[in-house]
Amino acid sequence: MSKKITVGPVGYMPQSAPSMGVELSPEGKALLYGNIVEEEEAMRDAAKALLTMNNPTIFPGPQVLWDWREDVADKSAAILDLASEIPNCKIIPMPDYRPKYPKIDVKAEINPNHPNLTILDNKIKACVFIGVHCHYANLTLRMIRAGTSCYTVAMCAMMGHEEAMASIRDVHADSIVKFKDIVIQVRNELGIEHTTTMPPENPSLPKEDWGSLTPADYGEYRALIMSKKGEHVTAVE
Amino acid sequence: MSLNKTLVDMDYLLNEAPREKHFITGAQAMAEAVKRASVDMAIAYPITPQSEVMHLVGDIYAQGHIKEYYRAEEELGTMSAIAGAARGGVRMFTATSGPGLLRGLEAIVSWPGHRIPCVLGVLTRVVNAPLSIQPDNIEMAYLMHSGVVMLHAENQQDTFDYTLAAFAITEKVDVYIPVSVSTEGFFVTHAKGYVDMMDEKYAFTEVDPYHAPVPAMDNEVPPARIQRDAPVQKSNFMSYLIHSVWQQEIWDCNSRAMKYVYQYLGGPIEVINPDADVFIVASGCAAAQSREANRYAEEEGLSVGLVKVKCIRPWPRKEINDALKNAKTVIVPEHNIIGWLSKEIKASIPNGGIVVEGPRVYGGMTLPVELIMEEIYIALGMDSEKLQA
Amino acid sequence: MSLNYMIPASKFKRYLPKDYVELVDYGPFGKKYSEVGVKNMGTYKELVEEHPMCSGCWMSYYIKIIFASLPNPEDTVTIGTAGCGRLAISQAAVPFIYGNYGDQNAMASGITRAFRLRFPDRQKDVITIAGDGGMMDIGFSMTMHAWFRREKFTTIMLDNEVYGNTGGQESGMSVEGAVLKMSPKGKNFGKMPAMQLAITAGCVYVVKMSPTNINKASKAIRRAIFAARNLGPTFIHVYTSCNIEYSIPTPDVFRDAKEKEKRSFCI
């Protein structure tokens, strides 16, 4: 089968996948390189990519990062299990769609308005997007395909995304577990030894040493460290 | 007051719900469709010939079919209020005409970019000057570049069915941009015609604000610091590529709507007598006149084909090409001076030279069938005395 | 309960970037006003931190006060329009809607009615924050008609007496005789009486002030929001100088605000 949607960079001004004739897969089916295939086939190809390419990363979107619905708990658990089955896999969150001034910390998050910054800086060659609203997922996937050489997998709770190399639709916790099992299966076939390890925490978070405190940690003694009226504080850390 | 309705999906509503024949105007047909669409809020501003639709919708609100309704200050205020309310996660309807559409255009053309699902009734009218309230559909040409899905109703029945279908299409996750239903003022809105309608106890299922490609702006769905329509403007921390892929996404949504046009309208075009050499291609009430011309031609034993275009955006390029692949002549009657339909057809088919750009009437003039027959006789090379007869 | 959308999924708490974790732990969401608010600015993570507005801009200072005064930010939606204000407002940790130029009050009319339909038993505060041009010139008809219709939301006009974002053109709220771009011979009509217009149009609470006193400014905002919850439209007309276009040196910005409040009257 000919690959219509291939790993980028496809060029300065990409033609969008739908305008190239790629259609969303019907229920029960998935998309692989723009072609309608069985879900297992797409998951196997995606698993192989995540296991063989450098810096595999999972990008959880707002719908799985924030605890706004009851299915978020088991979805986030399944995502972490999936990440822990992929060798040196990282988790970089997409907590927000808003363009943040002056620039996001590319090690700590990915933003749909300039996702290529995070992909290029961390040299990510294979990634999974999950829990991102479809509009922003399509923008993100298209910009990644335009400017980076990153294999993208979209796991969508609704209809999927034409822009991704592999697009799985109607994803809930059970499909994530199914994908994890396929990853393990493919990993064994490729003969990659791996012990389940949790991905590293967000690099922007301060290490949990209690040396550095913020004013709020002082609780009711906060007034002690706040300058009084008229008191002139010269240098502040 | 709650009118206990049977909430059904659009396939059942359009195809299975039992219908009775009524004899009503196009304005009533659009209002009756709104009554059966579980609309949350309608915002009105008067302009002939649309006023009948929106004051009927007001009565429907008073009867309890719609939850909220008010008369806004002018069209731009109306369209902006629609954009605000739709972001709050409710189902919206409004309608306008000619100069009103152009006044509200600044907001309307920004709707698709904001991913605003709503239904816009366009009851076409002359765009002044000189002033006239009469039917003319040149305003649709402005709407064609906005990204809005555009359906063009031929008669009162179409107005009813297309308006209902529009509510389902606009809220599809892979579409989620506004859908407009246009029809000619007076010729359709103020003229009575047979409309088969289902009982008003049937209604379309309620909107689900979270079954959407973008977050509702209601502080209930993350991300909290949400920015549905990021002002991705000139500032240094944005790449302009975001704006271009965003625009692409809007036109992709427009083209994705085509499969739902097949599902709810039976396809973007209707073809009669596909093997003819001479074709009439028309949309809106010009298609009604063309259907009459086709009947005349049959009575006179002439083989003439008819292609009625129901969906102007997304433009059915493939379907038009297939229908006209053997055509020798294509006659395109229209109710506007610039001939936006014939331009679209000429841009779609490889042999644009076969398109006869007309007959066109505008400024409120009617489109007599004889005008179309004349073009048919010319196309078939018949001698002139037939023309005089 | 709307606070959920601000609570990270437990499994992902250690995977969120620092500024979001701090926003949840030290932010003002769900806290009583006595713990946060303008008096305690600096001891909690404010909703607006970095923004691309000019240094010394009195408008960005006032926008910080607006967000520090919100009674419950987790249920607040701000609506802005073109102009300098949206630069900072869009960086706040509160949903922000940006439509077309000047249509903020029409949008607010739509969304407040939508919220009353969807959340009849819950209070969603809607605030429109725009400049003098967006509110009183291009958006005049929508501003006034939202008030005539008694739409329940708060309108805050950041009056810098100029079209700042476009480079210093004369606006309806510029003083008479002001020589600015597009008024080369000086503006030939006076400052529009925004306060009187608001009162005439039916606002239930209107304030005109220069925000030199932080507590008074915050009190006015909170009163406006409380009154807008069920009484009717409220309006705050606040002087926020454009130190760039009126070339006020940054250290003098506060003195200029004080002067506009106390001494100088329009010529």
Place this chain on the structure above:
Amino acid sequence: MYLEMLKRKKKGRFAFEEFMTDEAKELFKVVEAKKKKEVS
């Protein structure tokens, strides 16, 4: 006109002015009273 100018001279054009309907006044009494109780 001169008196008008004099009256205005004391106050700048952005002197603090507040208008509230009676209902708003009642509401603020209630809200601010509650807040004082809450703070004290």
